[in-house]
Structures are given as structure tokens and as C-alpha cells.
Amino acid sequence: MSVTTDNWEQVQATARQVLGEEVVAFIGLCRDEPNPESQLIAVLHKVQAQYGYLAAAHLDAVAQLMQIPAAKVSGVASFYHYFRLQPRGRFVINVCMGTACYVKGADRVAQKLMDELGIRFGETSTDGVFTLESSRCLGTCGLAPVMMVDNQVHPEVTPDQVPLILEKYLDVARRESQAESGA
Amino acid sequence: MGTVQDRYKELAASAEQIRREKFENAPILIQVGSATCEHAAGSREVLDEFRKHVAASGRDDIILHQTGCTGRCSREPIVGIFMPGQLPIKYERVDRELVHQIFTGHIQKNTPILARVLDGPVDRVYDFELLCCGSHRCGWREGTELESALPGLLQEAGVDLQRVKIARASCFGACSAATEKTCSHILVKPQKTLYRVCSSDDLREIIREHIQGGRVVERLRVGGKTIGRKFFEIYGDVAFFNRQTRVALRHNGVVDPTSIAEYFHYRGFQALARVLDQGDSAWVIDQVTASRLRGRGGGGFPTGKKWAMAAAASEKTRYIVCNADEGDPGAFMDRSMLESDPFNVVEGMILGGFAIGAHRGFFYVRAEYPLAIERIQNAIGECRKQGLLGKNILGSGFDFDLEVRLGAGAFVCGEETALIHSIEGERGQPRIRPPYPTESGLWGKPTVINNVETFANITAVINYGPEWFSQIGTKASGGTKVFALAGKIKHTGLVEVPMGMTLRELIFEIGGGVIGGKRIKAVQTGGPAGGCIPEEMLDLPIDFDSLTQAGSIMGSGGMIVLDEDDCMVDVAKFFMAFSQDESCGKCTPCREGTTRMLEILERITSGQGTLEDIAKLERLARLVKKSSLCGLGRAAPNPVLSTLNHFRDEYLAHVTDRRCPARKCAALIHYEIDEEKCVGCTVCARNCPVACISGSRREPHVIDQSRCIKCGRCFEVCRFDAVVRT
Structure with a gap:
């Protein structure tokens, strides 16, 4: 990749601060491969995996370091559903709204989650514990309806089970915050 | 023998050694x-x-063996x-x-x-299982069917029928031109012996020697590793499995998907070694063309033709891409193949790469499939270690390597030009074709894009021959198709059947019919791009052309069964909401058309629709179908058009009678408590989320209609059927 900016040193220093060593190293590796700009989506995946979402500062740093126009980086980040531009809660709840789940009552599970958490799809609960999202299809249609909390799939969920499932994760969050304040 | 075959034999032998050590003493x-x-x-x-x-x-003496998925989702863990x-x-x-x-x-x-026991309970364990071939190509000519001839012969020999189970399988893949139409096959378990039988005397000999004497009848034994056989040896006792024909899924639930040694055992990389040894890429394309394999992603374009087009391009830098961006809601075939048999897909891609002269290939996988990504990456890593990917594969001089590229949740990226943009790191928006990717694809170079299932079939075509492959299925489409059965069906899961099987056979014989004894209303195939096929058309044979004629499409293989509780207008609305949300916004017909169609559907399902709305909806649907830029837009109206075509009376009921026949659309239903039946148990009142049910204990309750949100909770919890839904 050709470098067109005259403040390359500064770009790299900022990127290290904003993105962390790992992502910067990955972009460095991409630069040695053919068509490095094609790794933009992979880079954004890495940033999101590390920080949970893509902040404006992240996108900026990626654009600078990969020498891709900022407009294109934010265009890509906002095009794909998988990328989040807002911070998310400790746990991300993903309700599958695929066909199989839908005909088996996923809408009622989703409604129950919204009632319990007091938020809608795409929002984060005020305590910062849960972010509620919907997915097109999690590909586990045989177990419909399903919801996924982080990477844990909960099969054949009924609205009645929702409070119990939430309670389990709230417990984890509570213990974590206790451990944190204890330490 | 060339060095390629020597190198392959070396690898296979050491893999076999590893496998043997693992299983031998246990x-x-x-x-x-x-x-x-x-x-x-x-x-x-x-x-x-x-x-x-x-x-x-x-x-x-016990070994724990981890395998992929067998496809019996509703019964897992198995x-x-x-x-x-x-x-x-x-x-x-x-x-x-x-x-x-x-x-x-x-x-x-x-x-x-x-x-x-799976699909049990069963009342006994048999000593033997006789699995008879039920394929239409098997030429048993004794008057009665093989499986109905057996009980008589067993009794005649004095075998206790309580000890022997007789079942029917779909196809063992053991037929050849020489035996076709004259003989049939029978698999005797637990010895796993496959026999070719041509007469009742053959059967008598097997009963006398094998069942009663415990000696294998060598004269009738079929040797070699026929396709899918291992699968039937393990799972052939259950109707869900033995009515299938497993080609693309032949190793699913059989091999450890993380072990290259186990893949070698099932003819793994044999096709690759043979092809690289011959060094003739045109031969590979000829084989694939002769097999009549058509693209399994839904389009149904002949794979051999696509490869030939790329191979004929004047530009020499070419790419091959595996489309694993399985975005259709209700489909999980690709995920299962990648998770359960990744080496097979990798080998298929290397073969494709060799055939078209590519040196770089890409797996485009959905980010939503973390385990599939992990297994594919593992498979690529193992292949590199063994010299099956990278420079000079098996000493043949052919260089080829694979990379995994992740999608990021955009349905439109399943469309090939959008997918190309996404691999290039752009927004996944489609462009006008031609030029087709085989001419100008990734970075402007000739690119072949095939679906996971297509690649999973390639090794079978090479190993078992195109004649064999094309025999399965129909005249126009060779081979099998994998379907993800879901919705209101008893046995949800993954099935693979020969093209030409009827929808009814698939749903009732393999899928076990509708859950709860309800009536089936329709089958939705092809996801948001497909349509609904009504119950009366279920005798349609499954292939690309007949499903298209019925107003649906084969699609990538999602199959959702809908019963009498599903409202077809609501289903159309569901898919329209999907397409509207996933429309990339590049072309106006799709962007605006899907939005307006969704608005009309929302009006109809909320009881505010008019007859004019139905006419508008139909006109708009045809317009969007004709004028959209890419496949997503052109197919988006299909669910609307097919439901309008087959279920127009439901649309009319919504607008003229203000009634939802399936009682699904909340705005059009209404709950009441039957005073006669209500015993005043208070369960409904306690469960009502808005507390709109009143009444004292042991007195009939009443719903306050002005506050009722029609959630249906009271209807579900009432044990006396006193809540009436109209």
C-alpha cells in the first residue's frame, strides 16, 4: 500500500493509541498482501471484537492507517448490520427473527424481552447490562424459536422462560461488579 | 505411477496409521x-x-468420538x-x-x-438389520418388492422374525450400468456387508449362510467404499435417514470434522490426487458438465458451463469463491456442511481452482457462523501442513491457496456481484450483469462463484463418476438437493434427497408430517426470494424447473412448513419486511417498491386494507419483479405473488370481512370469555399483562375489550377452553 500522507509517524502513533497494538499489527500484515484495502471488513471485525463497537475515533484511525477515504470506511461500517456504531451492554441478546422462529412465536419472545428490559431492538438497558438485537437467522431453525446471549444459544424459548434466562445473566453481571468493587 | 499418486499414498497411509492407533484398542x-x-x-x-x-x-476400551451434525435438530443431542x-x-x-x-x-x-432410543421408544434390540435398496434404479424383478419378499423367505428358513428388522433405504450408490435394472442391493448389519442380489435364491443363500451361519457370502458381496454407505451403516435404521440419499452430506455425522486423518479414510483427497496426477483441467470440467450438476445456491446454473466460461477467458489471473453467505432465514445447509465436513468442501474448491486455472480462492462466510469459520480455518491449516494447499500441491506443480473472508450481515451479499464488492472491502452493492463474474469478477478478473453444496458434490462426481451422479435425480438436474426442514414439521432438520422426489414424500415420509396433527397449509421454499406452494400441489417433483413453474423457487434449500394457524398474508408481510430491510438501496424499484408493498401489507393485516390495495399490491409486485437491478429485488415480490395466486381468498377475507382466517393478525382477532365454560379459576386474570380481565373467584370473568392488547395469553393459559378467539 502506498503511503500518501506526510505525517505517517503521527498517524501510526495515534492508531496505536486508539486501536491497540494488535489491530495495528494486523493492518501492517495486510499491507504486505495483494489488495490490502480488501481487508477493510476484516479489520473492522477485529476492532469490534476488541472494543465491542466501532466508535468514530476507531473508524478515523482505520481510514488513516489503511489509507482509505474516511467516507468509504464509515460507508462500509454503516452498510453492514453486523457492525455496531454505538457501545453495547455487557451481554448482547440476539433474538432470531428468521422464518422458522417467526412461525413458532419469536415475536412473542421478543415482546417479552422488550417488556422485561424496557428497551427496543438496537437499544441498551439503562444499567448497561443488556443490548437487545434481532438477527435475520441464526441457522438453528430446528430448535426454533431461539435467542442467543453472546455466543450461547438458548433453544426453544418460551416467553415464560425469558425472565429466568435474564436473571441468570444479571447474576453474572452482579458478581462481576462485586468482584470489581472488591478488588 | 506419477509422483503425485506416490505422495498422496504416503499421506493417506500415515493418516490411516493415526486413525488406526486412535480406534484400534478401543x-x-x-x-x-x-x-x-x-x-x-x-x-x-x-x-x-x-x-x-x-x-x-x-x-x-472406550473411545469418545466427536462428529459433526447428522441433521436431526429436534432430537439433539444425539x-x-x-x-x-x-x-x-x-x-x-x-x-x-x-x-x-x-x-x-x-x-x-x-x-x-x-x-x-432415537425415534423410539423401541421394544427390543434386533440381532440383525436388513436394509433393502428402494431406489427406482434398482431392478429387482421378482414380482414382489424386495422388502416384502424377505419375511416369507426368513420364515421359510426358520429364522425368528423377532430377531431381524427389515427396513428400506433410498440408495447405497452401488449400482452400475451392468447391474442396473437387473439387481438390487441389501445391507446386512451389524456386519456392515453390502450384497448384490438378483434372485430369491441369492436371498436364500444370504439367509442360510449369513444370518443363520454367521458366514459372509463372498460371491454376492459388493466391495469398495460406496457413497454414503458408512452413513447408512450408522443411521440406516430410522426412516428419517434411510429415505434420504446422502451425497453432499455423506460424511456428516460420520467423521470428526477437525480430523484430516478421518477424512482421508473416506476417500479424502483421492479425487484431488487423481486430477492432479492426470494434470488435465479440461477433463475435470467435462466430468462436471457430464454430471449435470447445477448450482446449488438456488440459481441452478450448470456448474460445468460456468467453469468452462471462466477457463476460456483470455485473462489468466482467475479466482474461485465459495459462497457461504447463507442469509436466507430458515436455511442452515451450508453451515452444517462447513461444520461437519469442511475438508470435503475444501477439496471441492481446490479441484475447482485447478479446473479453471485459479491460484487463489476465497471462502466468503457469514460472521454469524463462528463455529463454521473455526472449522474451515482449521481445515485450511491442516491442508497446508500436509502440502495439499500452498505451493506445488502434492508435487504436481499446481499452486493454490485459500483464504477466509467474513461477511458482516448483509443479505444482499449472497448475490454474486455484491459478494465480489464485499470481498473487495466495499459496501456490498450489486451491479448490472453482464459482464458476468466469469468474465470480470474480483478485481476485474474472471471469477467463479459457487455455493458450498455445489463444492461438496464435486468430489463425489470425480470419485464415483459423472454417469453415476447424473443417474440420481431427474433428466434436467442430476444429483441430490439438501433441504433444511423447519417450521411446523415433526422432524425438523437437514435432509438430502434425490431431485425428483415429491414434496409430499419429503414432508411426510422423512419429515414425519405436521406437528400436533394439524393440517398442512403450504410449504415455503426459497426463503424471501421464493414462494408458498399450497397443499394441493405437494405432489410436485422437487427440481429447479417445476418449483419455478409453481411460482416458487428451489432456492438454496430452506423449506418451511406452514399449517392452518399460519396466515399467508402475514407470511408475505414477514418476507416483505425482510426484503425491505435488506434492500441495499441502490436501485429505485427495489428500494421504494419493497417499502410501499410492505406498507400495503401492513394496512391489510391491520384491518385497514381495501380491494384497491390488493390490486395495487399485485401491480407493484410485477413492476418490482421486472425492473429491479439484482436478484434480490427481482425475487422480493415472489412471496406476495405466490400467496396472491394461491391464497387470494385469505387476502379478500382480510379486506372485505375484516377477518383473519388463521386468527393470526392481532388487529383482526378478538378474545372473549364464554360464561358457560368459565369456572372463575382466575388464572387468566392473573396472567393478563395489562390486567384487563376482571371477575371474582368462582364467577365468570370478563375481558375489557377497550384495554385488551390481544396478546393471547388468556387463551393459552385457560384450561377450560373458556376463552374464545374469533
Whole structure:
């Protein structure tokens, strides 16, 4: 990749601060491969995996370091559903709204989650514990309806089970915050 | 013999050595599935529990074997127990408690837990299982069917019928031109002997020698590794499996998806070695063309033709891409193949790369499939270690390498030009074709894009020959198709059937029919791009052309069964909401058309629709179908058009009678309590989320209609059928 900016040193220093060593190293590796700009989506995946979402500062740093126009980086980040531009809660709840789940009552599970958490799809609960999202299809249609909390799939969920499932994760969050304040 | 074959034999031999060491000293095998569905159902806990039991027992003759997914989603986790000399037994919905029972009962004391057997309970374990070929190509000519001839012959020989189970399988893939139409096949388990039988005398000999004498009849035995056989050896006792024809899924639930050694055992990389040894790329394309394999992603374009187009391009830098961006809601075929048999897909891609002269290939996988990504990456890594990817593969001089590229949740990226943009790191927006990707694709170079299932079939075409492959299926489409059965069907899961099987056979014989004894209303195939096929058309044979004629499409293989409780207008609205949300916004017909169609559908389902709305909807649907830029837009109206075509009366009921016949659309239904039936148990009042039900204990209750949100909770919880839904 050709470098067109005259403040390359500064770009790299900022990127290290904003993105962390790992992502910067990955972009460095991409630069040695053919068509490095094609790794933009992979880079954004890495940033999101590390920080949970893509902040404006992240996108900026990626654009600078990969020498891709900022407009294109934010265009890509906002095009794909998988990328989040807002911070998310400790746990991300993903309700599958695929066909199989839908005909088996996923809408009622989703409604129950919204009632319990007091938020809608795409929002984060005020305590910062849960972010509620919907997915097109999690590909586990045989177990419909399903919801996924982080990477844990909960099969054949009924609205009645929702409070119990939430309670389990709230417990984890509570213990974590206790451990944190204890330490 | 060339160096390629020598190198291959060396690798295969050392792989076999590793495999043998693993299995040799452990005659008892416990097989546990491991894929996303299985994990969700708790298979990891089951595996752990078995591990603890084995360790605690101190036995060293038991091996734990992890395999991919068999496709029986609703019964997972599934555990198979293999004891020497006995029929394999599979258990369904295994939990910790059952693990304990299986270990202490079945393994330690040899008394299987009959109540928990897959698709059970069963009343006994048989000594033998005779699996008869039921394929239409099998030419049994004795008047009665093979499976109905057997009981008489067994009795005649004095065999207790209680000891022998007779079942019918779909196809063992053992037929050849020489035996076609004259002979049939029969698999005798647990010895796993496949016989070719041509007359009742052959059957008598097998009964006398094998069943009664315990000696294999060498004269009738079919040797070699026929396709899918291992699968039937393990799973052939259950109708769900033995009515299938497993080609693309032949290793699913058989091999450990993380072990290259196990893949080698099932003819792994044999096709690659043969092709690289011959060094003739045109031959590969000829084989694929002759097999009549058509693209399994839904389009149905002949694969051989696509490859030939790319191979003929004047530009020499070419790419090959595996489209694993399985975005259709209700489809999980690709995920299962990548998770359960990744090496097969990798080998298919290397073969494709060689055929078209590409040196770089890409797996474009959805980011939503973390386990599939992990397994593919593992497979690529293992292949590199063995010199099956990278420079000078098997010493043939052919260089080829693979990379995984992740999608990021955009349905439109399943469209090939959008997918190309996404791999290039752009927004996944489609462009006008031509030029087709085979001419100008990734970075402007000729690019072949095939679906996962297409690649999974390539090794079978090379290993078993195009004649054999094209025999399966219909005249226009060779081979099989994998479907993801879901919705209101008894046995949800993954099935592979020959093209030409009817929808009714698939849904009722394999899928077990509709759950709860309800009536089937329609089948939705092809996801948001497909349509609904009504019950009266279920005798349609499954292939690309007949499904298109019925107003739906084959699609990538999602198949959702809808019953009388599903409102077809609501289903159309569901898919329209999907297409509207996923429309990339580049072309106006799709962007605006899907939005307006969704608005009309929302009006109709909320009871505000008019007859004019239906006319507008239909006109708009045809317009969007004709004028959109890419496949997503052109197919988006299909669910609307097919439901308007087959279920117009439901649309009319919504607008003229203000009634939802399936009682699904909330705005058009209404709940009331029948005073006669209500006993005043207060359950409904306590469960009502808005507290709009009043009444005292032991007195009939009343719903305040002005506050009712029509959630249906009271209807569900009432045990006296006193809540009436109209």
C-alpha cells in the first residue's frame, strides 16, 4: 500500500493509541498482501471484537492507517448490520427473527424481552447490562424459536422462560461488579 | 505411477496409521455430535459427562468420538453407542441423567435404554438389520418388492422374525450400468456387508449362510467404499435417514470434522490426487458438465458451463469463491456442511481452482457462523501442513491457496456481484450483469462463484463418476438437493434427497408430517426470494424447473412448513419486511417498491386494507419483479405473488370481512370469555399483562375489550377452553 500522507509517524502513533497494538499489527500484515484495502471488513471485525463497537475515533484511525477515504470506511461500517456504531451492554441478546422462529412465536419472545428490559431492538438497558438485537437467522431453525446471549444459544424459548434466562445473566453481571468493587 | 499418486499414498497411509492407533484398542465407541445446533442443545455437557464416566470407570476400551451434525435438530443431542458385534444404538435428547443411565446400563451391563432410543421408544434390540435398496434404479424383478419378499423367505428358513428388522433405504450408490435394472442391493448389519442380489435364491443363500451361519457370502458381496454407505451403516435404521440419499452430506455425522486423518479414510483427497496426477483441467470440467450438476445456491446454473466460461477467458489471473453467505432465514445447509465436513468442501474448491486455472480462492462466510469459520480455518491449516494447499500441491506443480473472508450481515451479499464488492472491502452493492463474474469478477478478473453444496458434490462426481451422479435425480438436474426442514414439521432438520422426489414424500415420509396433527397449509421454499406452494400441489417433483413453474423457487434449500394457524398474508408481510430491510438501496424499484408493498401489507393485516390495495399490491409486485437491478429485488415480490395466486381468498377475507382466517393478525382477532365454560379459576386474570380481565373467584370473568392488547395469553393459559378467539 502506498503511503500518501506526510505525517505517517503521527498517524501510526495515534492508531496505536486508539486501536491497540494488535489491530495495528494486523493492518501492517495486510499491507504486505495483494489488495490490502480488501481487508477493510476484516479489520473492522477485529476492532469490534476488541472494543465491542466501532466508535468514530476507531473508524478515523482505520481510514488513516489503511489509507482509505474516511467516507468509504464509515460507508462500509454503516452498510453492514453486523457492525455496531454505538457501545453495547455487557451481554448482547440476539433474538432470531428468521422464518422458522417467526412461525413458532419469536415475536412473542421478543415482546417479552422488550417488556422485561424496557428497551427496543438496537437499544441498551439503562444499567448497561443488556443490548437487545434481532438477527435475520441464526441457522438453528430446528430448535426454533431461539435467542442467543453472546455466543450461547438458548433453544426453544418460551416467553415464560425469558425472565429466568435474564436473571441468570444479571447474576453474572452482579458478581462481576462485586468482584470489581472488591478488588 | 506419477509422483503425485506416490505422495498422496504416503499421506493417506500415515493418516490411516493415526486413525488406526486412535480406534484400534478401543472396541467400544461413544459418538457425540458437535455443531452449533448440537452445542445449543447441550452436547458439550454430554461429552464432558461421558468423559468423567469413562475416567471414573477406569476402562481403557472406550473411545469418545466427536462428529459433526447428522441433521436431526429436534432430537439433539444425539449419542451413538457402538459395541462390537452389535447394531449401533443412537439415543436422542441426551442429558446428564441419561448419560449416567447409558453408561451404567448400556455400556457396563449391556442393557440398552430402550425408552430413549432415537425415534423410539423401541421394544427390543434386533440381532440383525436388513436394509433393502428402494431406489427406482434398482431392478429387482421378482414380482414382489424386495422388502416384502424377505419375511416369507426368513420364515421359510426358520429364522425368528423377532430377531431381524427389515427396513428400506433410498440408495447405497452401488449400482452400475451392468447391474442396473437387473439387481438390487441389501445391507446386512451389524456386519456392515453390502450384497448384490438378483434372485430369491441369492436371498436364500444370504439367509442360510449369513444370518443363520454367521458366514459372509463372498460371491454376492459388493466391495469398495460406496457413497454414503458408512452413513447408512450408522443411521440406516430410522426412516428419517434411510429415505434420504446422502451425497453432499455423506460424511456428516460420520467423521470428526477437525480430523484430516478421518477424512482421508473416506476417500479424502483421492479425487484431488487423481486430477492432479492426470494434470488435465479440461477433463475435470467435462466430468462436471457430464454430471449435470447445477448450482446449488438456488440459481441452478450448470456448474460445468460456468467453469468452462471462466477457463476460456483470455485473462489468466482467475479466482474461485465459495459462497457461504447463507442469509436466507430458515436455511442452515451450508453451515452444517462447513461444520461437519469442511475438508470435503475444501477439496471441492481446490479441484475447482485447478479446473479453471485459479491460484487463489476465497471462502466468503457469514460472521454469524463462528463455529463454521473455526472449522474451515482449521481445515485450511491442516491442508497446508500436509502440502495439499500452498505451493506445488502434492508435487504436481499446481499452486493454490485459500483464504477466509467474513461477511458482516448483509443479505444482499449472497448475490454474486455484491459478494465480489464485499470481498473487495466495499459496501456490498450489486451491479448490472453482464459482464458476468466469469468474465470480470474480483478485481476485474474472471471469477467463479459457487455455493458450498455445489463444492461438496464435486468430489463425489470425480470419485464415483459423472454417469453415476447424473443417474440420481431427474433428466434436467442430476444429483441430490439438501433441504433444511423447519417450521411446523415433526422432524425438523437437514435432509438430502434425490431431485425428483415429491414434496409430499419429503414432508411426510422423512419429515414425519405436521406437528400436533394439524393440517398442512403450504410449504415455503426459497426463503424471501421464493414462494408458498399450497397443499394441493405437494405432489410436485422437487427440481429447479417445476418449483419455478409453481411460482416458487428451489432456492438454496430452506423449506418451511406452514399449517392452518399460519396466515399467508402475514407470511408475505414477514418476507416483505425482510426484503425491505435488506434492500441495499441502490436501485429505485427495489428500494421504494419493497417499502410501499410492505406498507400495503401492513394496512391489510391491520384491518385497514381495501380491494384497491390488493390490486395495487399485485401491480407493484410485477413492476418490482421486472425492473429491479439484482436478484434480490427481482425475487422480493415472489412471496406476495405466490400467496396472491394461491391464497387470494385469505387476502379478500382480510379486506372485505375484516377477518383473519388463521386468527393470526392481532388487529383482526378478538378474545372473549364464554360464561358457560368459565369456572372463575382466575388464572387468566392473573396472567393478563395489562390486567384487563376482571371477575371474582368462582364467577365468570370478563375481558375489557377497550384495554385488551390481544396478546393471547388468556387463551393459552385457560384450561377450560373458556376463552374464545374469533
